[in-house]
Amino acid sequence: MATTNELIESQSEGAQIFHGEAVCKEKIAEVLEEFSLLACLLRLKEITEFGFNRSSGFLWLKQKNKTEHKFKKIGQTIVYDVEITVFVKPRHMKKLTGVKTKGRLLPMAICEIVIGSPSDDNVKFVTSTGLYRAHPVSALEAEDESVLSLIIPQGEHALPLGNDAEINQEFRVEKGSLYSLTFRAARTCAQLESLNVSVPPASHNIDLQTLYSVQGSDTYNAAAFQVEEDDVRVVFRNPGMEDDPIIDDIAIKKLFFPDKPKDNAVVNGDFEEGPWMFRNESLGVLLPTNLDEETSSLPGWIVESNRAVRYMDSG
Structure with missing residues (x-):
């Protein structure tokens, strides 16, 4: 050459x-x-x-x-x-x-x-x-250094979460049921950014990767959680990162543990039961990995990987 x-x-x-x-x-x-x-x-x-x-x-x-x-x-x-x-x-x-x-x-x-x-x-x-x-x-066009301009993952509005800031919301659920939380987020710099997502007492830090999406954002799934009360509170917190990750689109879905099909010992073998999928989510949802079966958003499955694993749909 x-x-x-x-x-x-x-x-x-x-x-x-x-x-x-x-x-x-x-x-x-x-x-x-x-x-x-x-x-x-x-x-x-x-x-x-x-x-x-x-x-x-x-x-x-x-x-x-x-x-x-x-x-x-x-x-x-x-x-x-x-x-x-x-x-x-x-x-x-x-x-x-x-x-x-x-x-x-x-x-x-x-x-x-x-x-x-x-x-x-x-x-x-x-x-x-x-x-x-x-x-x-x-x-990519010329940037005015005096104006802060951020990419909104979807729609017209989103929420940058500043250093040590948090948002939370309480809602009613069905006691004893398993739920899965999905959200869309974007980084605002090239450095590592994380979000802490919790449904007390469960808490998880999620690294924002922005790996594939054209919009500059990705869709993430937090670990599934089984509720012990009729009311739960979901908390999103910036765990002391200097840059402000952007949160957009949050959804919670009740999960069902599929019955074993006749003559097949595999549970949820067709992966039809899984986390919430936003409309037009062609690149799927990033799944948390290395969790036990009780906190997996793919009922019946444990996802183990050191790299991104995506849950896809036919869209």
Whole structure:
């Protein structure tokens, strides 16, 4: 595989090449606008060189130092290397090099960006492993640092829960029955955020992951709980995290323990009994793991895993 310098050299013949930050920024903006690409995707500083080979669609950028930019609305930091190369065509960047996401464990190289996928108002980022995430265009456009703007997971309203803050609600239930709690939540930064969800005396800390959803949020299920009174109180608490996780959509469902089908020793073998599913929840619900059978939201099953496990429906 050719190095970045070799690739640039091979594409230099017939290319327009510019030097100096002011003219480079101007020419970059012109090319990105021509190909209906977002200028906000390339947050570079002290650009020293810009080249564009129109016949192949290849462009390259050089900046003085490696830079980082945090897209606050999606809670993701992007790292830009000193040299960036990419092939462009309308609404599409492919074979991108020099751009990575900054993660807690390992950085992920972004190799492709598609505007208008999976829907017109979204941008899809594809990593070198083939995994992808999509975000609303509005979450990536120029940000006014003086205005706090957060993504609402669903609908028009949601609740950011500040440091050590909590919300709670008491409601009537059927004493002795098993219930399951489902909620949708989103992070507001790239760092780990958690929520403490409790139905006293049971209490669980749930790490917010934001793994797959286009909306920038995920749906979670807390452990099932068996009620011992006619009234219970559900409490959501931010356990001292500096950032404010956003809570939206909360539902509680009474669970039933299915009868064993005739000639089948497996209980709930078709997984038809499980936690509440919100409408149009195509990516399913993240299940808590490593719980005993009595607190599992999949009656009859114990879910054991160190990774995300999703309960899906046909939607």
